[in-house]
Amino acid sequence: MEMLFERVAGLDVGKASVTVCVRVPGLRQGSRSSVTRTFKTTMGPLRVMRDWLVECGATVAAMESTSTYWKPPFYCLEEVMEVWLLNAAHMKAVPGRKTDVRDAEWIAQLLEHGLLSPSFVPSPPIRRLRMLTRYRVQLMGDRTREAVRLELMLEDASIKLPTVAWSVTPVSARVMLRAMIDGERDARVLAGMAKGKMRSKIPDLAQALEGHFDDHHARMAGAISDRLELVEHALADLDVAIRAQCLPWAHQIESLQTIPGVEEKVAQVIVAETGADMTWFGSAAKLAAWAGVAPGFYESAGKRTPTGKRQRNKWLTAMLVEAAGSVGRMHGKNYPAAQHARLSKRRGPGRAQLAVAHSMLVAVYHMLSKNESYRDLGADWLARRHDEAHTRRLVAQLERLGHTVQLDSVASLQSPKNVSGKARRADVPAHQQMIHGSVTAAILLPRERGVECIST
Incomplete structure (x- = not known):
């Protein structure tokens, strides 16, 4: 088999140690020799590992994506050589006794013959932005969970405030809850604290606020409300930090917001997950497959069968599907909305949102690769295409x-x-x-x- 890389290194990464196999030309012509060593994953031993690989003349190193344990050795080696991050599902070793040494040797052997393909690892500025945007998503999940806990606790006290105010997060609802925590129990007085449009619902609020809210409920509601406020303050600070980190890509983020359903936060996630550089992916189809919004299939003997859900970038896919859901509420005012309405009737809203997310990502690829703004095909494009096909x-x-x-x-x-x-x-x-x-x-x-x- 053809040898593509002469001096390679394969790494089997664990939490506390990393096993490294270096394969170089042997003493006899055409032969290969390998040396395997094990290092701890603290910074001192990792620097020793890096110096050893440089001394051996290794030009390419490869390692599996093992949780987050791959990051320290990857970041240490990327400064001096080309490093590939591999999908563990793409490389299955032959059956036999499994050890860290054999795994490292297997990775090195596949690498030297060019039988592996690297995964996308963005540049350090994009990695920092990605950490911020992903943490924001986690905090938003924390906020939702705390709000649900507060609603369930109010149900235990027979307080039906969420049924009138739709949630416990609006300003009026927060003011009433704070007054209840401080000791106010009169439902009419609490309902009179409503603000803005909520004042038109004062009679309904008065009925919803009648219950048996006691000191125990007040203690629980106070703890949950304090936690909710802390999360919201953290989200506000995080939004400021993300905007500052996104300044180098301000033009791309502004351009992406011309896509229907894509707001600032969605555009920031798209830049953080893709790096705003489409040269790595090569085509819109490969980008969609990498993100997990393209249908997968298995072909054998000329027959193609669906393979179900693909491995996906869950952060990017979740944001695109959420944006597609907002497009579905536009009632056919543009091409994505018309596509969503058309597919919802035949395949259901779930399939429709995934298809619209795929169309959005294809538009993102062409916009970022050609530095163009979004150009909508029109709400009647699908109908016109159907009419033309029917005419033919x-x-x-x-x-x-x-x-x-x-x-x-x-x-x-x-x-x-x-x-x-x-x-x-x-x-x-x-x-x-x-x-x-x-x-x-x-x-x-x-x-x-x-x-x-x-x-x-």
Whole structure:
């Protein structure tokens, strides 16, 4: 088998140690020799490992993506050589006794023959931005969980505030809850604290705030509310930090927000997860497959079968699906909304959101690779494409029956220079004319059948 890399290193990474196998040319021509050593994953031993690999002349190193344990050795080695991060599912060792040494040797052997493909690892600035955006998603999950805990606790006290205020997070609801925690129990007084549009619901609020809210509930509500406020303050600080980190990609983020359903936070996640550099992916199809929004299939003996869900970038996919859900509430005002409405009827909202997310990511690829803004196809694009395809099918069917069909647009038929043509066409029997959508087709019958051809 052809040797693509002469001096390589394979790393089997664990939490406390890393096993390294270096493969270099042997003493005899055409032979290969390997040396294996084990190092701790603290910074001192990792620097020793790096110096040893440089001394051995290794030019490429590869390691599996093992939880987050791959990061220290990867970051240490990327300064001096090319490092590949591998998907563990793509490299299965032959059956036999499994050890860290054999895993490292297997990785090195596959690497030297070019049988591995590296995963996408962004540059350090993108990695820092990615840590911020992912932590924000986790904090948003914490906020949702704390709000749910507060609602369940209020249910235990027979307080139905969320049924009127839709949640416990609006300003009016927070003011009422704080007053209840401080000792206020009069439902009418609490309802009178409503603000803005919520004041129109004061009678309903008064009924919803009647219950048996006691000191125990007040203690629990206070603890949960304090936790909720801490999370919200952390989210506000994090938003400021993310905006500052996104300044080098301000143009790309502003351009991405022209896509329907993509707001600032979604655009920031797209930049953080893809690096805003489309050269790594090569095509929109590969980007969609990497993100996990493209359908997977398995082909064998000429048969293609679906493989279900693919491995995906859950952070990017979740944001795109959320943006697709907001597009579905636009009621067909643009192409993604029309696509969502069309697919929801046939495949359900879940499949529709994933398909719209795929279309969004394809648009992202072309926008970032060509430095262009979003250009919407129009809400009627799918209908027009369906009409054109239907017209082609009808024309093909008539041609198979031995007819010749010429199509003229309605606009051209109404121009003055076509008046005579329209007059001649008026003489055509109804069964020999086909009007569909925005085109009119005149069927020309062959002369050899004894029927006069109709000039258009």
